[in-house]
Amino acid sequence: MGLKIHTHINLHAYTPSYPTLPEASYIPAKPNVQLGALHQLYYDPNIENKNLAQKWLMQAQISAQAWQFCWALLRPDKVPEIQYFGASALHTKISRYWGDIPAEQYGTLKTQLFSQIALFASGSKIVLTRLCVALASLALNMMPEAWPGAVGEMVRAFQEEGGAADGRARCLALLELLTVLPEEFQTSRLPQYRKGQVRGALGREWAAVCPLLQQLLRQPESPAPVKARALKCLSSWVLLDVPLSESEGLLEAGFAALADPELFDTAVEAIVNAISQPDSQRYVSTLLKLVPQVLQLQEQLREAVQNGDMETSHGICRIAVSLGENHSRSLLEQVEHWQSFLALVNMIMFCTGIPGHYPVNETTSSLTLTFWYTLQDDIMSFEAEKQTVYLQVYRPVYFQLVDVLLHKAQFPTDEEYASWTSDEKEQFRIYRVDISDTLMYVYEMLGAELLSNLYDKLGRLLTNAEQPTSWQHTEALLYGFQSIAETIDVNYSDVIPGLIGLIPRININNVQLADTVMFTIGALAEWLADHPVMLSSVLPLVLQALGNPDLSVSSVSTLKKICRECKYDLPPYATNIVAVSQEVLIKQIHKTSQCMWLMQALGFLLSALPVEDILRNLHSLITPYIQQLEKLADETPNPSNKLAIIHILGLLSNLFTTLDITKQEEESGDSAPPIKSTPPQTGPNPVVVVLQQVFALIQTVLSKWLNDSQVVEAVCAIFEKSVKTLLHDFAPMVSQLSEMLGQMYSTIPQASALDLTRQMMHIFASETDHFPPIKALFELVTSVTLTIFQQGPRDHPDIVDSFMQLQAQALKRKPDLFLSENLDVKAVFHCGVLSLKFPEAPTVKSTCLFFTELLPHCADVPPVGQVVQDDGKLLLLAVLEAIGGQSSRSLMDQFAEVLFCMNKHCFGLLTVWLKEALQSPGFPSSRVSNEQKDTFSQQVLRERVNKRRVKDIVKEFTLVCRGLHGTEYAAEY
């Protein structure tokens, strides 16, 4: 039978004759059917046929017949795609269905594989690799008892003359086999106890591999591809933690191979892998021998840098860094070799400072940053006496590092920078952040001296009249300051006043520099709070920058930081700050979000002023906006005036977010929560005064924009922010606001109105004077929402979400609301059951929360008890359906909580319902058997105390229901 005839027949007669899946027994042992399917998989243009073929082949691969057809597919007259499938099927069978093979057939299988590998040694590479993986898998399964000395046998088998392949091809095939062996071990699914055994056996086999590699690498006549493969093989074996001392000779050969450009990459990989093995730190004497070998690479490194050979410098740097990073502690401790380690450190310093700009001229320097952290950690972890000695040597090194890093952080010339792509600019930004983090950490070692060092440099730079300074240099030094001051308390450094004195001397002729100046001032905000006298020197700079749109982000955020930290020292400057801010707001210099930050800054600023001053400032600040809003309210709604309205409303909310006249008690107690104390005041809170003044206007705006959720949200945000800051001071507004919310919601329901109602419920639940309007509002919004449910709630998952949260809040803060005649508890309950089936996870979460708040009131709130008794089974059914696979798996904890609550608060009913519900066949999933359902309900009913346990039970059951139980995919990580 010739192949052509087969293929021909299959191509035409094959498609309709697919054996039905998944019955594997239909899969024929003869290979012709597989051939057809493979042809379809590779060449059929129809994607459906492809998928069908793929599915069928996957099944065929694991079928019992695979043992027979795979050999036939490997025959030399087949194309590589088909041979590959045969080899791959073999590997699958051996690695996953090892148990199928009778022990007496191990030998035959082994011989067959050996001869196939010998055949393919000069054949297709992909098939060869697959066959090697299959033999590797066989070896791992048989080791050590069934196949002692496996590797030795492999080496011998391939060294024997004979077969079709020549010596070199056989050697390469052997190296391929030896390379995939440890890799296959890393990914194999051997049981834990076998893994240990096999690992040990493999470790012993190293004795057979090592001399072979040594011989191949040292022989000058070995061709480069053989050497490259040998190095790859070494890379693979060192990952098994073979003793570093035993691979000394091999590493030496690896270092020698670095001189050969063809072998460079593989050699780097092998050396780095060997050095980075966790176990390698035990072989200190070998590590010490490696240091001079690494140092010898300096010449090659310098040459590569000179020639702009980035690959070579990168590779050498990786080697130096891997030795330094992984073994700095061991090497530091070898006191008598301190000079050679210092030389290694200096070599890494050279790599850090490699000439050129990252990432355009070089990409090596960033590799070294972690090394500096590690070295510092190791030095700082020595006991005090030892540390002092090491610091004497390494403090100067770290000072040098600071210089190098600040040099690398410098921007290129304006011209060069302009030529960079946006991606390169972003990478450079990231690189600078990494440098900044390193500097911040280095500060831990160098302390305040680092700041004075930077200060001296900056001083010299700015006062040197002879040499013109480049803005890049100044910027980098300031960036260094900023990196440290941003996160570390610089209070005890005595150079900050000097630094602030220097800032006005800076010739700010560049945006980048100006940005950094601003950010540096911002980083010093906390320091300024302790040294308010210095405010007068920096504020003018910040206020001036505020007028420059290019400095928008840096200047506004700096002003905000200063206003937040120093508000009690700012009153003398308040008028000026408000005036400048007002001007830039009117001139529309900043984008929307910066305008919002600016309002927050002003909120902080005003908070510290006397009430009458606040009112006066507020008046002048917001009057223009109120007038504008009045005008906008008169216009017919259109997209552009909508944005303007939202902008103004946003400004007000942001102002009220930070305008808080209560004084936070200074951190007096250790852990006591901050207490708010209101200063003695005569009238109502200024925010309330303003809110009352603009209330009518807001109502007018609303009346026109009621069906626009964004405008409604913006209105609600003003009140929500104010309620959050004012807390009980908001009381005078409660009744007015409740009435407005009620009107709003009854006309067009929006989620934000419910959220605001919940907020007020939370704050005023226990205040009898102010609660009645909230109660009325609650009843009103509830009945309105119930109508939405009647009309079809699916379009409003956000409203349902907020509604459930509101109900949960009510149950928590004021359960007697559910006693009211005006509240249809039964309907609310049914809405909850419906909402559990929503696809939106947040809505379902809120609904589960509602039920966990509701169920505990079965006993003390009669209407709740009644509805649970009548309709609780519906709730249970919904919960079971969700667990059965209707709801997202990530929500199972929430459903488990509802189940747990039912068990705790209506145990008797749950027992009956659970039995009834689970009786119906195929419920909640066709994948669960009756026994599994029984076990589930018994387990659930037993756990009335341990909530965690119920969550586990539900998790397990849901996996069974979804057909995921026992799969690695769903295994807990």
Place this chain on the structure above:
Amino acid sequence: MAYQLYRNTTLGNSLQESLDELIQTQQITPQLALQVLLQFDKAINTALANRVRNRVNFKGSLNTYRFCDNVWTFVLNDVEFREVTDLVKVDKMKIVACDGKNTGSNPAE
């Protein structure tokens, strides 16, 4: 093997939800889903290590810390996050952190 802790993020959860659905409707096998998930682990670990340099400062009081199986856990109280735009306060925060350098090796032994 890459860290799997990012599976419990909005992105990871959504992916798992989709994979679950595909398995339940028998469009993919759990094995394939696992491969997708492992790929996700790899991609998100690399992306977070290499593409993100946003910084947020925060301070709070350290309640508990531990270092177990190469995972750091910190529990903090009264934490203040300071970002340019906002100051956010939380009562309790738990930080779970793993060594970003280790993602190349396989810690599950």
